Amino acid sequence: MAGAVVNNLEGLDRELETILTSFDTNYAWNYASVKAGLGDLYEKAKREQWNSTTQLAWDTHVEPESEIVPDVINPLAEYGPFKKLNEKERHRLRHAQMALQLSQFLHGEQGALIVASQLVGGVPWIEAKYYAGSQTMDEARHVEVFSRYLRSKLEWEWPINESLKELLDATIQDSRWDFKYLGMQVMIEGLAMAAFGNLFQLCQEPLLKELLRYVMRDESRHVAFGVLSLRSYYDDMPENELRDREDFIIYSSELMKDRLVGKEIANAMGWNPEDVKDLVLQSPAGQLFRSMLFQRIVPNLKKLGLLTPRVREAYTRMDLIKFEDFDADQADRELGFQA
Ligand SMILES: [Fe+2]
Ligand SMILES: [Fe+2]
Known part of the structure; x- marks a missing residue:
């Protein structure tokens, strides 16, 4: 009996990771509306709540090794060791790649859940607290659906990618509330909207496609929440403080790229x-995909006045400045989403 308890505790140790955080928490005693647009976004969030248990067809049969996305998209298609795989091995790899991608979505969603809950305390406007409360619920649902899909359909879950973990830690541990928006709503959710959109378009498995459609509808509001909240916040910021924001944007963009x-x-x-990394980085499809991931981030930074000369120089070096006037709203409308 004592042995069983000890084993359980050891299991818990492996399953839990504790990090220390400390950030300013604000009461907002002014209950009147002070931030344009947030009230409407919160109303929309309330209208668009959904129940993942009843609204998704969980009884859909999913073959984990099937072509959930078409094989032609695989950036490793020309890689020697890949070509030597037999059919069974290729199916296994296909399964691994899909499970890996969805596992990163899952872990990113847990990060979003934690950050959204921090924003409830950190943001200085009551309507932003309302909205962050609704986003916290959204993110709980997103963790729930990706976790359920991975465990019950793909039956394969991967640990978090170390770069994604580094950015989540930086966002969760920063004491300044606007960094939480920059790290989550602008960077990670900007990347996620692009990655979800890409998978949504390619996806041939109806349950996952429907799941992504629901999640993306929520995410497009979350990105809008960040832009509405931070709008004009940086206009009069002292140069040394603005420099910290520039550093964070450049650091996190390089980390993700x-x-x-x-x-x-x-x-x-x-x-x-190293071979696999080079291949993915250099393949035209891989390059297109990785750069496309930033198409929502760059125009949002521009709207916030954060495409400063330093950030612009870094984005020019990374060949991302081409997205500064990308119309994300138009892209969302084409996919049938609109915040
Ligand atoms: Fe989410
Ligand atoms: Fe989100």
Whole structure:
């Protein structure tokens, strides 16, 4: 009996990771509306709540090794060791890649859940607290649906990518509330909207496609929440404080653009991680995808006045400045979403 208890505690240790956070928490005693647009967004959030248990067709049969996205999209298609795989091995790899991608969505959603809850305390306007409360509920639902899909349909879950973990830690641990918006609503959710949109368009499995459609509808509001909340916040910021924001934007963009792609798959397959990384980074499809991930971030930074000369220089170097006038609203409308 005592042995069982000890084992349980050891299990808990492995499953829990504790990080120390400290951030300013604000009561907002002014209950009147002070921030244009947030009230409407909160009303929309209330109208668009959904129940993942009853509104998704969980009884759909999913074949985990099937072509959930078409095989032609695989950036490793021309890689020697990949070509040598037999059909069974390719199906296994296909399964691994989909499970890996959805696992990163899952872990990112948990990060979003934590950050949204921090924003409830941190933001200085009552309507932003209302909205952050609704986003917290949304993110709980997103963790729930990705976790359920991974466990009951793909039956394979991967640990978090180390670069994503680094950015989540930085966002969760920063004491300043606007960094939480920058890290989550602008950077991570900007990337996520692009990645979800890409998978949504390619997805051939009806349950996952419907799940993504619901999640994206929520996410487009979350990105709008960040932009509405931060609008004009940086206009009169002293130069030294603005510099901290620039540093964070450049650091997190480089981290996300050059993150160790393919490392997990390479390790699992016994392939050389550097070869796989180079291949993914250099393949035209891989390049297009990685740059496309930023198409929502750059115009949002511009709206916030954060495409400063330093950030502009970094984005020019990263070949991302081309997205500064990208019309994300138009792209959302084409996919059938609108915040
Ligand atoms: Fe989410
Ligand atoms: Fe979100």
